[in-house]
Amino acid sequence: MKFEDRLSEVLRLTEQSKKALKKLGIITVRDLLYHFPSRYITVADVKFVKDLVKGDHALMYGKITKLKTSKAHRTKMTMAEGSFEDDTGSIQIVWFNQPYIAKMLKEGVFVKMEGKVAEKATPKGRSGAGKLYITNPEYETIVKLPKRVGNSLWGESFDSLSIPVYPERFGITSKWIYHTVQKIFNSGILETLEDPIPKDILNKYNLPEIQKALIWMHTPKKDSHSTAARKRFAFEEVFFIQLEKQREKKEYQKEPSYIIEPNKKTLDEFVSRFPFTPTKGQNNAIKEIINDISTPSAMSRLLEGDVGSGKTAVAACTTHAVVTTRPLNANGKRQDFGHLQVAYMAPTEILAKQHFESFIQYFRHMPIQIGLITSSGCRKFPSKVSPEGHTDISRAQLLKWTKNGEIAVLIGTHSLISKSVEFENLAYVIIDEQHRFGINQRKKLTRKEGGPLPHLLSMTATPIPRTLALTIYGDLDLTLLDEMPKGRKTIITEIVPPTKRKEVYENIRGSLKEGRQAYVICPRIDEPDPDKENALQLKSVNEEAKRLKKEVFQEYEIGVLHGKMKPKEKDKIMLDFLEHKIDILVATSVVEVGVNVPNSTTIVIEGADRFGLAQLHQLRGRVVRSNHQAYCYVFTDSPSKKTFERLSALKKAKNGFELAEHDLMLRGSGELSGTRQWGISDIAMEALKNIKMVEAARAEARAIIESDSTLKKHPKLKNILESKKQIHFE
Numbered sequence: 001m002k003f004e005d006r007l008s009e010v011l012r013l014t015e016q017s018k019k020a021l022k023k024l025g026i027i028t029v030r031d032l033l034y035h036f037p038s039r040y041i042t043v044a045d046v047k048f049v050k051d052l053v054k055g056d057h058a059l060m061y062g063k064i065t066k067l068k069t070s071k072a073h074r075t076k077m078t079m080a081e082g083s084f085e086d087d088t089g090s091i092q093i094v095w096f097n098q099p100y101i102a103k104m105l106k107e108g109v110f111v112k113m114e115g116k117v118a119e120k121a122t123p124k125g126r127s128g129a130g131k132l133y134i135t136n137p138e139y140e141t142i143v144k145l146p147k148r149v150g151n152s153l154w155g156e157s158f159d160s161l162s163i164p165v166y167p168e169r170f171g172i173t174s175k176w177i178y179h180t181v182q183k184i185f186n187s188g189i190l191e192t193l194e195d196p197i198p199k200d201i202l203n204k205y206n207l208p209e210i211q212k213a214l215i216w217m218h219t220p221k222k223d224s225h226s227t228a229a230r231k232r233f234a235f236e237e238v239f240f241i242q243l244e245k246q247r248e249k250k251e252y253q254k255e256p257s258y259i260i261e262p263n264k265k266t267l268d269e270f271v272s273r274f275p276f277t278p279t280k281g282q283n284n285a286i287k288e289i290i291n292d293i294s295t296p297s298a299m300s301r302l303l304e305g306d307v308g309s310g311k312t313a314v315a316a317c318t319t320h321a322v323v324t325t326r327p328l329n330a331n332g333k334r335q336d337f338g339h340l341q342v343a344y345m346a347p348t349e350i351l352a353k354q355h356f357e358s359f360i361q362y363f364r365h366m367p368i369q370i371g372l373i374t375s376s377g378c379r380k381f382p383s384k385v386s387p388e389g390h391t392d393i394s395r396a397q398l399l400k401w402t403k404n405g406e407i408a409v410l411i412g413t414h415s416l417i418s419k420s421v422e423f424e425n426l427a428y429v430i431i432d433e434q435h436r437f438g439i440n441q442r443k444k445l446t447r448k449e450g451g452p453l454p455h456l457l458s459m460t461a462t463p464i465p466r467t468l469a470l471t472i473y474g475d476l477d478l479t480l481l482d483e484m485p486k487g488r489k490t491i492i493t494e495i496v497p498p499t500k501r502k503e504v505y506e507n508i509r510g511s512l513k514e515g516r517q518a519y520v521i522c523p524r525i526d527e528p529d530p531d532k533e534n535a536l537q538l539k540s541v542n543e544e545a546k547r548l549k550k551e552v553f554q555e556y557e558i559g560v561l562h563g564k565m566k567p568k569e570k571d572k573i574m575l576d577f578l579e580h581k582i583d584i585l586v587a588t589s590v591v592e593v594g595v596n597v598p599n600s601t602t603i604v605i606e607g608a609d610r611f612g613l614a615q616l617h618q619l620r621g622r623v624v625r626s627n628h629q630a631y632c633y634v635f636t637d638s639p640s641k642k643t644f645e646r647l648s649a650l651k652k653a654k655n656g657f658e659l660a661e662h663d664l665m666l667r668g669s670g671e672l673s674g675t676r677q678w679g680i681s682d683i684a685m686e687a688l689k690n691i692k693m694v695e696a697a698r699a700e701a702r703a704i705i706e707s708d709s710t711l712k713k714h715p716k717l718k719n720i721l722e723s724k725k726q727i728h729f730e
Contacts, residue, residue: 001187003030004723011180020171029184035177036217036233036683037164040226041114049089052132056117059163061145062086063110069099084113084134086145091117092133111139114165138175162220181218190214196720197236201700207232234687235697238471241684242701244721245474249300250709252475255453257298258340258427262290262321270320273365274313281481282310288479289318289457293428299455302473305481306656307461307621308488312355314481315344315430315457316362322428322455323368323408339368340427341402343445343454344411347433349374350571350578354596355432356381356411360390363409371398373412373421376568380407417445429454433461461621463614463656465664467688470698482655484624491620491630493651495608495644504604504633505552511602512556512583516628518602520544520586521619523610525562539606545586553584561587589615591622598626608634609643613663616647617656664689 001010006028008018026032047058067082080095080102093115095101105111115137166174195202195210202209208216213232216225271278278286285303292299305311319342326334344359346352356372360381363370372379372390378398383391401407405424410416429446446456458476469478496504508518522539545560559582561573570590577585578597585591585600589611603623608616616634623630634647646663653659687693704714711718 001029001184001189003028003033003189003193005029007032014171016171017176020169023169024167024172029189032177032181033184033214033218034233035166036230037166037226038682039165040220041163041165049084049086049091051088052091052117054117054119054132057114057165058117058134059112059114060084060086061110061112061142063108063145064093064105064113064139065090065108067102067105067107069102072096084111084137092131093137094133095136098136105139105141110142110145112142113137113139138173140175164218178218185215185218194716196716197239198714198717201239202232205235205696207235230683230686231693234683235693237681237684238687238694238697239701240720241471242474242698243704243717245471246698246701246705247709247711247721249475250705252300252453252456253297254709255298256296257453257455258293258322258325258425259296260290260293260321260325260340260427260455261334262294263324266324267317267320270362271317276485278313279310279481279483279485281305281483282314285314285479285481286317288477289314290321292477293318293321293455298453299457300476301457301479302469302476303457303459303479303481304463304469304657305459305461306463306484307618308484308624309461309481310485311432311459311461311481312358313362315459316359318457319344319359319409319428319430320363323363323366325427327405327425338405338425339408340425341405341407341423342409342428342430343416343423343426344409344430345416345432345445346411346413348567348571348574349376349413350574351432352411352413356390359409359411364388368408369401369406371402371407371410371412373398373410373415375413375415426454427452429456431456431458433459461618461656463617463660465660465688466657467664467691467694468660470694471684471688474698474701480657482657488624488627489629491624491632493620493632493634495634495636495647495651498635498637501635507631508602508604508633509553511631512553515599516602517577517580517582517597517600518584518604519591519600519619519622520548520584520604521591521606522586522588523607525564525588541586541588544606548584548586556583557581558584558586561585561590563588563590589619591619596625597622598628601626601628602631602633604633604635606635607637608647609636613646613650613653614656614660616650617653617659620650621656 007013007021007026010029013021021027021032024035026035041059047056047060049060049062052058062085065083065085067080069078069080071078077096078099079097080099082093082102082105083090084093093113113134115134117132118135120131120133164174164178166177168174168177190211193210197207197210201207207213208228213229216229217233220226220229289299289301289303292301303311303314322342323339325340326336327338327340329335344355346355352372352374356370356379359370364382370381370390373395378393378395379390380393380398380401381390383389385391398407398410399420399422402410403422403424410421410423412421415421431445446454456476458473464472494504512518522541522544524540526540526542541560541562545558549558559573559577561570565573573582573585576582577600580599601623603620605611605616605619611619620632623632634650636643636647649659649662653662687697704711704717708714711721
């Protein structure tokens with residue numbers, strides 16, 4: 001057996017098992033060995049029936065009785081159910097979609113059982129808590145029960161009670177993963193493994209070698225073993241991400257780029273026309289970017305700032321420096337005509353149109369042409385008929401003017417990266433909300449011409465912790481906009497208990513009467529199936545919109561927006577909201593990166609405990625786009641102290657970066673909003689709580705790339721990076 005063997009070739013797997021493993025991202029032997037336990041069960045985790053509470057993930061010893069098959073009342077789902085008993089009481093157990101279990105187990109059999117404690121919904125009209133039961137428990141039959149002494153259990157059964165618990169899927173249990181990992185260990189595979197991390201780095205940071213780390217991760221004898229193993233694998237993942245990012249950065253910087261020669265006098269005049277005074281952060285950002293693009297090496301920089309912090313103004317100023325620089329002729333001399341070009345890519349059509357309108361306002365006094373290209377049509381400014389406005393033009397005509405260099409700034413959506421879009425001198429690429437685009441899409445735009453590489457400015461309003469930014473954006477230099485323009489009023493944020501809901505609605509009604517608009521954010525699109533196991537009873541967009549229209553805001557127009565809608569539908573709804581055809585927009589978090597609607601000054605966030613703090617802050621930012629007083633009402637039904645502390649931080653934090661750091665420390669790594677989209681495992685997210693570890697991994701990766709950018713002297717590292725790029729198919 002080898003590390004990169006496919007499990008389907010070395011193990012007997014059912015089709016259901018193959019599908020479950022694929023969903024878990026487990027294809028090879030390596031994938032399985034790197035599928036780490038999410039936690040470990042110890043003696044302290046053993047519980048008795050009398051001590052169970054809703055939400056417990058309990059390990060218990062007892063016997064199973066009263067087994068039978070049945071069907072769910074509404075969905076008619078078949079299931080097995082019975083009773084689990086120990087000497088402190090009994091509790092109902094249910095296996096959904098597994099009726100055969102009722103026939104497999106004998107009446108009164110002793111078991112070691114593990115499962116989650118749920119609570120049945122209380123019937124309408126009745127008060128009090130529902131009845132507790134255990135859903136889909138895992139079990140293992142045993143010959144006899146351990147002895148009980150006081151509140152503890154002692155006996156032979158506890159010799160191996162540091163049990164790893166793995167993330168699982170229907171078709172693959174944690175127990176199966178554990179036993180399969182042990183089988184792989186027994187094959188002797190560990191003796192053949194070469195450590196992917198250089199030995200000097202392991203020694204420098206006191207990290208265990210791979211063989212020891214894998215054993216300690218899957219079968220720790222004590223807490224310090226699993227802690228050391230997790231530290232090693234967290235470092236390993238961040239190290240390889242950094243290695244790849246540093247290599248990409250080095251390769252990008254090797255390529256020649258356009259040297260921009262900004263005119264300070266004309267740039268100052270350009271800025272003086274702004275209807276506001278740039279913040280210190282904006283001035284610093286403009287300075288950093290212009291310093292970068294004035295060199296022959298291609299810039300790759302990330303501009304991160306809260307919604308409304310002025311990123312578009314920074315983009316406009318640096319665009320001015322580019323379009324006022326003349327192209328070089330065949331002899332390498334500046335021409336006395338023409339201009340270098342800029343491409344500005346936005347994630348949605350409506351946002352692209354908004355940037356187009358903004359750039360017209362910034363550049364209308366200058367003799368340059370600005371184009372807009374989207375899937376629904378093309379526009380150009382200025383119009384020959386109306387020099388103050390824009391005009392619709394054919395795609396063919398826009399492409400022709402872009403190719404010959406007449407269009408100085410081309411703004412668009414994904415349409416920008418189509419093969420038919422060609423530039424004469426593309427010197428600067430701006431990507432708005434860059435994490436909404438794939439790496440390959442970014443490369444398609446920055447490598448369009450085949451000549452000098454354009455300078456790249458990526459922008460995002462998504463507040464993320466510094467350690468995460470240093471990791472996932474390791475190939476980009478980082479600039480932060482951490483202050484808001486003067487004149488913006490601080491948003492008033494209130495954490496609202498259910499008893500104050502009517503009062504909030506009256507406040508919103510007063511705002512609507514003044515001609516303002518509002519958002520209502522819900523955690524889900526549709527109501528959950530009431531028979532579904534552990535279904536979260538959270539407010540849904542569709543039902544909440546109906547309720548608000550029927551019971552609260554009958555006289556106002558209410559719209560709905562969510563991620564399952566087609567792009568054209570979403571754009572239509574947002575345009576209607578922008579044009580005030582809709583008074584209240586009920587939506588999912590899909591609006592967190594969206595169009596600027598200055599007239600919307602109130603946002604209600606339902607089920608706020610289901611969102612990360614940084615995400616809540618970004619949603620709140622939707623209503624701080626004007627000088628009107630803005631309000632954010634945060635609703636939660638959770639009574640927990642932890643939830644209240646998290647939401648209180650939303651009221652106190654000065655900016656999104658501060659909240660993102662707070663969220664990372666306060667919440668578990670697997671709970672951090674948005675971590676899945678970054679492609680980082682939970683174990684690496686744990687490392688991101690440790691800035692020293694991230695900086696160490698970054699420093700080691702950078703040192704290797706500086707001395708060996710092609711990794712010719714480090715073939716093992718090169719092979720691993722190449723293998724990580726491959727996509728597994730089953």
